[in-house]
Amino acid sequence: MxxxxxxxxxxxxxxxxxxxxxxxxxxxxxxxxxxxxxxxxxxxxxxxxxxxxxxxxxxxxxxxxxxxxxxxxxxxxxxxxxxxxxxxxxxxxxxxxxxxxxxxxxxxxxxxxxxxxxxxxxxxxxxxxxxxxxxxxxxxxxxxxxxxxxxxxxxxxxxxxxxxxxxxxxxxxxxxxxxxxxxxxxxxxxxxxxxxxxxxxxxxxxxxxxxxxxxxxxxxxxxxxxxxxxxxxxxxxxxxxxxxxxxxxxxxxxxxxxxxxxxxxxxxADVAPWEQAKLRILNATHSMLAYLGALRGYETIAEAVRDDELAALAHTLITEDVIPTLTPPDGLDLTAYGATVLERFANPALKHRTTQVAMDGSVKLPVRLLGTLQDRLTAGAEPTTLTLAVAAWMVYVHTTPALDDPQAPALKSALANATTPTAVVDALLALPTIFPATLQSAPALRDLLITQVAALTPRNQ
Known part of the structure; x- marks a missing residue:
């Protein structure tokens, strides 16, 4: 041809x-x-x-x-x-x-x-x-x-x-x-x-x-x-x-x-409200589905979002953790936008690989998830679904041998002797290039991450 x-x-x-x-x-x-x-x-x-x-x-x-x-x-x-x-x-x-x-x-x-x-x-x-x-x-x-x-x-x-x-x-x-x-x-x-x-x-x-x-x-x-x-x-x-x-x-x-x-x-005149809505709703949900989906063996985001449990978690992340932190730009209904995002992710014709979305997590996490996490903790909330997304990233980093990430050597070095969920959380949470001091010093966050990492870690790990 x-x-x-x-x-x-x-x-x-x-x-x-x-x-x-x-x-x-x-x-x-x-x-x-x-x-x-x-x-x-x-x-x-x-x-x-x-x-x-x-x-x-x-x-x-x-x-x-x-x-x-x-x-x-x-x-x-x-x-x-x-x-x-x-x-x-x-x-x-x-x-x-x-x-x-x-x-x-x-x-x-x-x-x-x-x-x-x-x-x-x-x-x-x-x-x-x-x-x-x-x-x-x-x-x-x-x-x-x-x-x-x-x-x-x-x-x-x-x-x-x-x-x-x-x-x-x-x-x-x-x-x-x-x-x-x-x-x-x-x-x-x-x-x-x-x-x-x-x-x-x-x-x-x-x-x-x-x-x-x-x-x-x-x-x-x-x-x-x-x-x-x-x-x-x-x-x-x-x-x-x-x-x-x-x-x-x-x-x-x-x-x-x-x-x-x-x-x-x-x-x-102001991109910020659009930017925050996209980063915190679309990109954050994309990352969460990528890590949780990859851990469940799903090859694509569409497969992950067709999992009823993961779809429910994505909906909860958007409506309960993210939207309360946002000021909508004129003309954008945040709830409707979140529903549209999940519909787009479920498009079976788009085979967007979970591992493709999961790459470079050390630089994506701070802008997609950690700002929202800080806002919810400051507001006195317990952002369980948000921390689950972070925990899924931690387990993904720990269990992926050929990690595609600019900080892969530092991540793998930090985890070299981490054999328990507590050690995994402490090793990664201590990295200042990813987690700000305010999150590193939040004991409730650490406890929740340990519980969730333990629940997500494969039994043979």
Whole structure:
């Protein structure tokens, strides 16, 4: 079967890819970006006819995405799986693919290009190389960037490009971090402080907060086969997504930008209420179902949420522990939103693996669960379901040999001699890179975690 390309176009992109010039750089060219920001950017181009906002996508780690997209002239399909028949759309908004480890100088040069006025990021929580609320200046990769090599970290890339620019830049974080825009600005400022010089353009640059939402499971061979059947050509870069897509962006830009609101995004003066609702309802529930589901042997989130007991726990988490801590944004019914989240998770067409959601728990836990936990304890509540989610993470960490987590060595070292539920809880609760002192010193939390870890630990452990 021939491969998708500009010469093999069974489904024409909504915008002629050849007409697009590059005005946006995206750092973190994974499946999520291709199913989310790239789609909204293309929709905006369709609505406005503006061809200035083609995307230069940067893979931060491997050349795999470039090897998928380059033979296809940057084209790929989004395979939407809902309750009905799947649909497929070819996207052409990514006009260049760079690989940071191979071409670090080219990445910086592209961000510094005067034609580029917007950078977006989906590099996952660990890609920010933060520690204790600020930049981890002891991180060996940050240290290497600071010593003058062509930068390979996200913060280093942004700082190096800003230092070359005359015009300010808008940098939009799209990762699941609280106040992600201001947080990223702080990291870049601390990087400049470590270098001893801050360029004038930094003060005029903008770091709007944003919130993104779309379930994008890992693509399987079955998905590629389905896309090939629908397209009539082979697509090695196909991504899978649910029909739902949401992007909330703080209306704070340094210059020109794509008309994302014409492509389905919502611009607002305050992202925080949307962000908190999503992090604490959707992401927290996703993590809880991932850990509890994995411990029960479920391969996907949909399987986990179809377990009546786990579904009931997820509902309880949302209604009794999370919603009391939130202030809803205008137009959002939190109870209805929570019900919609569980319906989306139960979509059998989306095979979102529990182990995929469970990865990087040490950086997800603080922003998804621990803030809510602290709020409920402060309010005098006993957040049993919330602590069960944390206990499930502890057992998952303890019982998973090949743990996919940036702190895996520290986690496994802490647990080296932990042979009882009490020892597991004490070892993990003592880690200041995950648990704040206020939670470490909460005896009621410790007691509840020990009971729950004991109940979740397999009998042969």
């Amino acid at each position: 021939p491969r998708l390309s500009l010469t093999n176009l069974p489904v024409t992109p909504a915008v002629d890819p050849g007409s697009l010039s590059i005005g946006v750089v995206h750092l973190g060219l994974g499946a999520f970006h291709r199913a989310h920001q790239a789609v909204v950017t293309e929709r905006a181009a369709v609505a406005t006819g503006n061809t200035r906002w083609g995307i230069s996508g940067v893979s931060q780690r491997s050349a795999a995405v470039r090897e998928q997209l380059a033979p296809q002239d940057g084209l790929y399909a989004v395979l939407e799986r809902g309750l009905g028949d799947p649909t497929v759309q070819v996207i052409g908004s990514i006009r260049e693919v760079l690989t940071a480890p191979e071409s670090p100088e080219a990445v910086v040069a592209r961000i510094a290009d005067p034609a580029v006025s917007v950078v977006t990021l989906t590099v996952t929580e660990k890609g920010y190389r933060a520690k204790g609320g600020g930049l981890d200046l002891d991180d060996p990769e940050i240290q290497a960037d600071l010593t003058g090599r062509p930068p390979r970290t996200v913060v280093g890339q942004l700082a190096a490009a800003l230092a070359r620019r005359e015009a300010p830049l808008t940098i939009v974080s799209c990762d699941n971090l609280v106040a992600n825009g201001p947080f990223l600005r702080r990291l870049v400022a601390e990087y400049f402080d470590a270098r001893g010089k801050t360029p004038d353009v930094f003060a005029a640059s903008r770091f709007p907060a944003s919130m993104v939402d779309r379930i994008v499971p890992a693509t399987t061979e079955d998905d590629r086969a389905e896309a090939a059947r629908l397209l009539g050509v082979r697509d090695e870069a196909v991504v899978v997504a649910e029909p739902f897509l949401q992007w909330i962006i703080e209306d704070e830009f340094a210059g020109d930008r794509p008309a994302w609101e014409r492509g389905g995004a919502v611009l607002t």
